[in-house]
Amino acid sequence: MDGQLRLPGLPLAGGGASASSSSKEPPPDEPDASIDDLLKLIEDGPGARDQDVDELLQSLQPKEGSPFLHPTPAPGTPGSMKSLVLDDLEEAPQELDIPPDLPDPQHQLPAEVVPVPFIMVAKFHLRCELDLKEVAFSIRHAEYNPRKHTSITVRLFNPRVTALVRRSGQVMLSSNAKVSEDGLKRSAKKVARLVQRAGHPQAKFADYGISSILCKADLGFPVRLDQLASKFRRNALYEPEFFCSCVFRTKKPKCTYLVTAGGKVSISGLRTMEDVQEALRRAYFVFKEFRN
Numbered sequence: 001m002d003g004q005l006r007l008p009g010l011p012l013a014g015g016g017a018s019a020s021s022s023s024k025e026p027p028p029d030e031p032d033a034s035i036d037d038l039l040k041l042i043e044d045g046p047g048a049r050d051q052d053v054d055e056l057l058q059s060l061q062p063k064e065g066s067p068f069l070h071p072t073p074a075p076g077t078p079g080s081m082k083s084l085v086l087d088d089l090e091e092a093p094q095e096l097d098i099p100p101d102l103p104d105p106q107h108q109l110p111a112e113v114v115p116v117p118f119i120m121v122a123k124f125h126l127r128c129e130l131d132l133k134e135v136a137f138s139i140r141h142a143e144y145n146p147r148k149h150t151s152i153t154v155r156l157f158n159p160r161v162t163a164l165v166r167r168s169g170q171v172m173l174s175s176n177a178k179v180s181e182d183g184l185k186r187s188a189k190k191v192a193r194l195v196q197r198a199g200h201p202q203a204k205f206a207d208y209g210i211s212s213i214l215c216k217a218d219l220g221f222p223v224r225l226d227q228l229a230s231k232f233r234r235n236a237l238y239e240p241e242f243f244c245s246c247v248f249r250t251k252k253p254k255c256t257y258l259v260t261a262g263g264k265v266s267i268s269g270l271r272t273m274e275d276v277q278e279a280l281r282r283a284y285f286v287f288k289e290f291r292n
Helices: 013-024 033-047 050-059 081-091 132-138 181-197 227-230 272-287
Strands: 116-125 152-155 160-165 170-176 206-218 246-252 255-259 263-270
Touching: 116 181, 132 152, 132 181, 152 181, 160 181, 170 181, 181 206, 206 272, 227 246, 246 272, 255 272, 263 272
Parallel strands: none
Antiparallel strands: 116 170, 116 206, 152 160, 160 170, 206 263, 246 255, 255 263
């Protein structure tokens, strides 16, 4: 030992610096007593004492100042921000009023621009379930092919009206411009009478109404469809590689315009001629801005 004496419990003479540095280091963390108690209870099994279980549960309780003592309210509870926002909305409801897509012009349509109806679509309900096979075999001018379509096609010749009869009892009729609204309604009643005679006497004629009127008009000038689609990107759909016309949709009035480069316009989705006249008046002066 080179003449150096070492007393028990004292460091060597040359290791003073290391001893001082080691004395400044913090003592190692003591193991958590609650974890040891929990492991001991698991090892002991169901034979552990109730007193040990109570002491362990008491040690696992959150201490003062822990965030678990004051949890944040869940979304949707009265104390949350979401509920406050919903309460404000319920107290002050906002009425959603959709503004017109097209501006309101100050002028009237020219006398030569007149919408002409060429197809009218109506619908009504029979208020009963139908056996399509029985109806198809009982009506003379009826076509039914379940592989192609799930409805019966009934054609009337005086006036010329085509009706689609579904299994649920809903019927849709379409006619050309030569048939008036009164003539279309009489044809609808005739279809209901044919279904009654075809083994369904409980069928009724209910909820009749015009669902759509397809009209066409001539603007009198050609239209630059590319410029129209470029300015009204939200409303216009123009793909000349696939379709030569421009599809122009509006939410108010809720209708669809089909515009050609030559100035021909078709309007669909409206139920009365007054609405068609107003929709054409709004669109005429918009299309006139892109006159070629």
